[in-house]
Amino acid sequence: MxxxxxxxxxxxxxxxxxxxxxxxxxxxxxxxxxxxxxxxxxxxxxxxxxxxxxxxxxxxxxxxxxxxxxxxxxxxxxxxxxxxxxxxxxxxxxxxxxxxxxxxxxxxxxxxSENSLIGVDVMKVELPSNQTLEYFFETLKDRFSDYEWSTITNQNYTEFQQLHQFYQFWCLKESYVKAIGLGLSLDLRSIEFHLSNEESSLIENPQIIKSKTQLFINNELQPEWKFEESYLDDLHCVGITYNVLDHENIIxxxxxxxxxxxxxxxxxxxxx
Ligand SMILES: CC(C)(COP(=O)(O)OP(=O)(O)OC[C@H]1O[C@@H](n2cnc3c(N)ncnc32)[C@H](O)[C@@H]1OP(=O)(O)O)[C@@H](O)C(=O)NCCC(=O)NCCS
The missing domain is CATH 3.90.470.20 (4'-phosphopantetheinyl transferase domain)
Known part of the structure; x- marks a missing residue:
């Protein structure tokens, strides 16, 4: 292979x-x-x-x-x-x-990448001008599953940290959509990301590269899809999605x- x-x-x-x-x-x-x-x-x-x-x-x-x-x-x-x-x-x-x-x-x-589908998304963590966090979240909530939304709106986070978490999930979804080359035609709620307890969060530690997030589609784990999440600077988060067919192949x-x-x-x- x-x-x-x-x-x-x-x-x-x-x-x-x-x-x-x-x-x-x-x-x-x-x-x-x-x-x-x-x-x-x-x-x-x-x-x-x-x-x-x-x-x-x-x-x-x-x-x-x-x-x-x-x-x-x-x-x-x-x-x-x-x-x-x-x-x-x-x-x-x-x-x-x-x-x-x-x-x-x-x-x-x-x-x-060689021999793998790959997609990327970078987002600047900011609110559109003249919008409150509440309004912004209300308009985009329907793109996320209930599980994802509860992670984004973690009550231990400040509003700004919730906005960071929101964009991290956004980058994951977009990078997956872009890896498979689709656009707005996908039901984004059926694509659900689960952060791993084995690595710290980018909110607490923005210097790390997260790589253990998992994807579930219609509640089924998709082990062939891998992710890298990191920050380019204090305000820009980036997500990469790629697939591996050979599980021995650690990137x-x-x-x-x-x-x-x-x-x-x-x-x-x-x-x-
Ligand atoms: C095209 C799409 C996939 C990405 O666009 P975007 O987030 O506005 O922009 P990005 O900066 O991440 O990417 C733009 C680049 O992606 C590339 N691109 C365009 N269509 C693409 C597609 N269908 N698949 C992969 N890459 C694409 C192009 O290189 C484009 O650059 P260009 O405009 O200079 O040619 C987007 O329009 C889309 O359909 N998104 C999915 C739906 C959604 O609601 N996502 C929310 C996530 S929660």
Missing amino acids: SSTKITARWAFNVSEWNPSDEQYQQILSFIQPEEKSRINRSYFIEDAKLSLIGRCLMRLLFCKLYKYDWNTIQFSRTERNKPILVTPKMKDSDPIINFNISHHGDWVVLVA NSQNFDKFEIDEILKYAKKLN
Whole structure:
């Protein structure tokens, strides 16, 4: 059986990247024209920057790790919008490389794996402006099972800690949904996460990487699905979901590698 590997956990802090107009246009020329047009339609420049860096990280993955030429790489999207690699075509003997990106708040993250489905979600822990915690929770409660909701609203937690716990569960659900490539079509209440008593919580110890959380679907344990949960900084939590077919194959949890624009400039080539 081919072994499963996580080959990239990359993060880029976009709030620290303030390009000149000239550099922004240069970076836009490094991505496919249809993605450039999509990004140019963004209402907020912050959203455009997040998406743009995401596209560059996808290309960087295949250049830096798999030695492809920047301008021979072609991505497409599934009917549910998940980006996939279409060119160059893999040989049957090559490992199957999967990847996924997420962006929110200050960060863009990319994860990649060989011979495993993988999904990622990063969230900035904050309340939407002009919303109370009570109102925010009321509008999103229906995405979580009763068991999950009781964990999120633990009465020993302050409101801010409950918000952190909420986003940790959110990242778990989203990263699973993204690993299987689905979107809003799933009944999110039937996907239930159970935190393990064997490791401390990220609320008490945000420096750790949690890896023992379990997934139940319709009350049945799904042992092939594994998770990594951590924080990129005080306010951004991130969840990774991947599946292992071979249970002997233990993957060591790792922190995200942090990249800056120079890393992209080292490999990138103009496409348009
Ligand atoms: C697409 C979806 C899966 C993720 O979107 P999101 O959380 O807004 O955004 P993220 O930053 O995490 O991810 C966006 C990136 O994921 C990728 N992506 C898009 N559709 C995807 C899909 N169906 N599967 C996996 N990845 C996808 C893209 O690279 C996208 O980047 P881009 O917009 O720059 O192209 C989301 O729209 C969705 O349907 N979520 C599930 C439903 C839900 O309510 N979740 C709540 C969890 S409690």
